[in-house]
Amino acid sequence: MxxxxxxxxxxxxxxxxxxxxxxxxxxxxxxxxxxxxxxxxxxxxxxxxxxxxxxxxxxxxxxxxxxxxxxxxxxxxxxxxxxxxxxxxxxxxxxxxxxxxxxxxxxxxxxxxxxxxxxxxxxxxxxxxxSPIALTDGLETLMRPLSRIGFPAHEISMMMSIALRFIPTLMEETEKIRRAQMARGADFESGNLLQRAKAMVPLLVPLFVSAFRRADELAMAMEARCYRGGEGRTKLKQLxxxxxxxxxxxxxxxxxxxxxxxxxxxxx
Amino acid sequence: MSEAILRLRDAAFQYEDADARAVDGVSLDVAPGEFLAILGRNGSGKSTLARLLNALLIPSAGSVEVDGIEVSEQRAYDVRERCGMVFQNPDNQIVATVVEEDCAFGLENRGVPSKEIRRRVDEALREVGMLDRALASPSMLSGGQKQRIAIAGVLAMRPKIIVFDESTAMLDPVGRKDVFGLARRVNREEGVTVVWITHFMEEAVQADRVVVMDKGKIELEGTPREVFSNVTEVLSLGLDVPEMMKLSRDLRGAGLEIPLDVLTVDEMAEVLGKWQA
Amino acid sequence: MASVIEVRHLTHVYMPNSPFEAKALDDVSLTVNEGEFIGIIGHTGSGKSTLVSHLNALEKSEPGTVFVKGTDLGDKDTKLTDVRREVGLVFQYPEYQLFEETVEKDIAFGPTNLKLDEKEIKHRVRAAMELVGLDESLRDASPFNLSGGQKRRVAIAGVLAMNPSILILDEPAAGLDPAGRRGMLELIKGIHQSGVTVVMVSHSMDDVGKYCDRLYVLAHGKIALSGMPAEVFLHGAELQSMGLDVPECAKLAAALRARGFDVPEDAYRRADVAAAILKHFGKGGDAQ
Structure with missing residues (x-):
């Protein structure tokens, strides 16, 4: 939410x-x-x-x-x-x-x-x-001439838009894990800096594990939908x-x- | 039966670090327009089988033919265009931050002209009843709605076959019925062949045909009625059978000669009602 | 019977005074008695997840009060660790909370937070593993290398190791295959029989009908129905309008009653319905 x-x-x-x-x-x-x-x-x-x-x-x-x-x-x-x-x-x-x-x-x-x-x-x-998506689109199109000299214009813009797509998902997930660990008595709020940093481990490890799992599944889903990089790609919205x-x-x-x-x- | 649209012959696959084959010699024909359910416990090889149908995996032995094309590294994209796939986790298969952009993803990858993409995306979103959410952000949608978007993305590619790999497993009963109903409609009205992989036998009973897998092999195959009347065997394969079939087994055990293949509540009430008369 | 959880007129509004304002809970009252197995049914968006968070003091109770064993969770002097020691909460897909290198360490996380001594922690870890049916040999395994069902058992053991007298589970069987589901529900039944009060949130009428003593049906943040399973299942049409279903055998019982069979109103389990049918045909009550 x-x-x-x-x-x-x-x-x-x-x-x-x-x-x-x-x-x-x-x-x-x-x-x-x-x-x-x-x-x-x-x-x-x-x-x-x-x-x-x-x-x-x-x-x-x-x-x-x-x-x-x-x-x-x-x-x-x-x-x-x-x-x-x-x-x-x-x-x-x-x-x-x-x-x-x-x-x-x-x-x-x-x-x-x-x-x-x-x-x-x-x-x-x-x-x-x-909007972030228009921004990435614009950047990609502007950078496209650079891809001739090997600059990964499409890849960078794809990465940006996937990151945007998953930020809300991962925020929600962070909150879920935080609650789950709090239910197990974890304390994220008190202690000195070092203790607080240590308290983040039960939050960060599951978050990373889940992010990798998601990345894996997303890659598979993208492949299943015929994704193979920027070459020969068209766009729904032509700028x-x-x-x-x-x-x-x-x-x-x-x-x-x-x-x-x-x-x-x-x-x- | 007309020419099969999916043809598997002794298809097998083994993951690199595994000691056994995940799919171990499966032969199966699926007719165009068929609604086939594949059941099996976790690790029975059904997801691996699904990936063979979409060329996400290439069979290590035997052959898999999709609409006349043999699944291979070289023809992978032709296969994927003909055989779409909807996965389990609604979150992990949506690429874009806007619904219609996500729906367009496959077409963009195939280099379809913009105007044509627009037309097909709108059509697909209308088909799944999400046209009014075309500009929404997927993160604001429910699980069932996300799966509808995933289906629209596949439909926009106009595939002949759609494989659903446990696409209802993470949904609540309302979302589940909704997504299953949509798959049924696409199957009936558009004539798209559906391979429906699931744990839920209440979905499987509505399929034209059911295949039960275990340890990479096909263990049972037939109409839902035929398959589920093997109550004990199906249960021992880690699956469930319709409650009415369990009931008729119990009643028969107590000496009441109920037919074995009573599937639904209405049928059971009918049978018992006739007996009373 | 003494009540261990008492929720009175609980209301919860998300993002108040914003365009996203939504009432997750609306004047909810419920009671859980010691030793009961309670089922809470409702689908996504019914408010059940918010409700269970309240029972563990993860949300603040404003308008309304939540008492756990007589302690007001809204009271400033209530120590949250005491509440969480008493009420164990297992979220949906709890395996996603695992983080330690070994199963043993992960299960020990809760007891360690309770600042117990090492001997007691070791003892609790062993007991919890036994209770959830995890083999001793898995103690030093990495939780990430286990199967889905085993991971979930580790996560549940992690909550049980805090020795809660009340265990709340949100959709404990979600995403498991049928055999896994059966195993998980039997496991929870075992935990209940060991003397723990259980509150299980579920979508499945079949599951709650089979295991629970009493049900609360949640719809749009309100308690729509409550009572013994048999009483709740008599409201078939109402449940269906909420997008919920009635167990198949309860449906059959209703259909048979309409055809003049003598099926008692509290028959919704397969064995009871079978017995009623056999009795009707004069075969006696010898069904299993």
Missing amino acids: MNVTIGQYFPGDSFLYRLDPRTKLILTLALIILVFISKTFTGFALVFLFVLWCAFSTKIGLKYMLKGLKPLFLIIALTFVLNLLLMKDGAELVHWGILRITEGGLRTAVFMAVRLILLVLTSQVLTLTT QFHRQDAVAAAAVVAMYAIMIALNALGVF
Whole structure:
């Protein structure tokens, strides 16, 4: 009965959802590069406007998107503090013992922090609006040319989708085994770190045994259904570019043009 | 009887690390459109036999012919296309995270064009009554529903034969009846030949023919009535017989001359009712 | 008879206040008396798995109370190890919980968690193996190399080694072949006869009819029927509407009664129905 959201997919339907996953993968990459090449805060504001539009056009909401920053808070804070203290450039703002904060330092610190935040937010747009299966499909298709030089594009995407398929099953199984061992008096909650790690053995061994058994049976079932690797395989859903993909691409190209202009003008 | 669709001649198989053959000289013909039940205790060789029919295993001696094709390494995929298989554990045979994607898996492997896959997947899902769940995640389905998806995946391949390897063993009675009923319908309406491997004699009694295996060999064979009337023998092979057959054996033992082959409650009530009159 | 388990007005809601909210148990009350063999019938989704988890304090009882030998499991001061020492719980497909290198070590897991001394543990392991019919020679075998039926026996022995006075089994015969099923049910009968109170959850009316003293039928989280097997089996149509069945001989008994035979209402076992038929035809009651 466990509901696991992987890759934080947020089910919905809007312009962004209907885009081809390949378009979204490529454009996300383009936006990340855009964030990197921006030299101005106005440029960041442009990207942030885009994130805002995504948050509201999809009904995901900015609040939900900002939640995704939580695990990265430490890294962002650290980047901010290090830049603040180590960059020395321009007028002095604070001088307190060996601590010296300069105007240039503050600017770089804020700049780097904003850049990181925008990176996370833009890549989140991708994971929030693309189901894991569409993501694997898109990745496989994009990587397909690489399979000519021996890159296992199909195998990697098959592995990813099987992993996605079995995560809920194995979560459920973990819970069952946990209960069974608790009924035999196992204690998973108390004790020091070492004792707790040891207490996991009765949970992990059966879980691995079962995972191997499942893998074995699944392999057999796949073979019985004529599976023999990616060669000559077709797809139920052929990925297809539509008009909206061109619109999205054009929008990103326009953002690039504005960004380059902003950089050249050297606006704040 | 028309030409057999499954033809086994002294078929045998031995696993590498085993000291005895798992299937030991089985000869058997299955007619097109037949519903054949295979019974046998655990380790009697029935699952190994099933795998020979699908070219998951290649016979180490003798021959297995599926729709005129001799099972061999080279023709494995042709055999699998003609003879689909549904396994025991509903969880471990579903590959995809979306029902319709799973149903399409076999067709994708065979390189069928997308449009044709779409058509056949929808048709198969409708057939098993799961079209409205086409976009659901399999992990949200019940065991019986998962087995329906597995059957749809096989049906989409349009096989001539489907082997069910204890496909109801892990289901509850409702799911069991449901999946068995579906197999019966596919057999009757689509003319698909069914090999139904099971422990449940209440399923086996509904088959056209029953084969009982033990130690890799066929021990008993015939209509359910013929096979199950050997009450003592069937029990000694680690199986069960219909309760009514046990009852008629008991009644005969006490001097009441009931026919031996009373299979169902209705038949027994009928027989006893006539006697009363 | 003293009651050893007392469930009062137990309700259990899964994922409350979410779109997945579901009532697994709805005002369930039941009693298990000392020395009884109770059957709980219901299919997947009827709430039976949730119910047995409650009996072992693996779930919290909110609305409702569960008493085991007079102890309220919802009470904060109740020590869970004490409950689990008293109530042994064997889940469905228990062989999937095996993890140790040897059969002996695996069975010893429970007693070791109870912090018993080594001599006592050894003694209990031996006794439990004997009770489930595992040969001494298997003590040092790896549980993973055993047959399916033997693995399950090891898992049951692992619970019995905690010396519970109440044993709860969820579908103990699931997935076994007919001979394995019979063996497993006879084994449980033996455990019951050794003085343990048994609660068996099952899909099979035949099995509970054959072995249980009293039945509870669970449907959609509620107790739909309860009583002696004969009483429950009289509700054939109701059971069928719940997707459950009645033993074949109970069906025959009903069919024969409709034809004017004198078959007593409490006849549902084969021997009883056979005796009634023979009596009807004047053959006396000498059926086996």
